[in-house]
Amino acid sequence: MSKVAVVLVQGFADWEYALIGGTGGPFYGLDIQYFTPVIGEIRSQGGLTTIVTQDLEALEKWKPDAIVVVGGMLWETSDAPDISSILKAQYARGAVVAGICGGTLALARAELLNDVHHTSNEPDFLSQNADGYEGAERYMSSPSAISEDRVITAPGTAPVSFTAAVFEGVGLDQRKVAQFKAMMAAEHA
Secondary structure (H helix, E strand, O other): OEEEEEEEEEEEEHHHHHHHHHHHOOOOOOEEEOOOOOOOOEOOOOOOOOEOOOHHHHHHHHHHOOEEEEOHHHHOOOOOOOOHHHHHHHOOOOOEEEEEEEEEHHHHHOOOOOOOOEOOHHHHHHHHHHHOOOOOEEEEOOOOOEOOEEEEEOOOHHHHHHHHHHHOOOOOOOHHHHHHHHHHHHOOO
């Protein structure tokens, strides 16, 4: 069973992790667990209050197959937690590292986007908000998630392709990934 760590911060974007958490465990047998820099009560952009009981030290000990950094407005501020060392260490040991929307800023600050093709909310979003980001020449404007060399990025408007890329990244059977994509696309067909 693949292990997926979802990192949430104050003001996390409700829609960006929902498909990973809502389908990854119950339908596809992934072990989904939630972590935050400071254990305790956090509130989503949509007003959901939740208690996260595992911190980033617990994440490191758990050794997930993938780390998913969920976006939120906090990532654009000076109050954003610095999780660079954790992301670098987990990537170095072979984990997939994924960021969506503001979560891409954490990957950019960890310099994980400097050498891979990637996307985010808009071309200047990363360069204006992430010290250490030097990957502008590899930025690709894309409405969907981009995955290269165990690094997954997506704009905040792409939770479906982001979820599919995370599922692929942890080795979920391709038929199940195709089933997930078809299930999510059926509404728009």
